[in-house]
Amino acid sequence: MRILICEDEIDLADGLSTILKGNKYSVDVVYDGEEALNYLEAENYDAVILDIMMPKVDGITVLKTIRENGNSIPVIMRFFSVINNIN
16 A cells, blocks of 8 residues: 655654554655645555645645545545643
């Protein structure tokens, strides 16, 4: 199974890649939305792990673009929230 990880946090992307490769998955990693679109256009993947907040093109736009192009690949969206403590 081929998986594309689209994540701008390098340590997180590398950690996910290591875990998946250790479980015998074929993994490519990109660090921005523009690269994600290029890889998804050029290669065949079985699934995508997609960060919402990426440089150049955000994850929502990447997802909308691949869906508009007829690609029904399974996508896992990665959300995060920042909690600010107000004193």
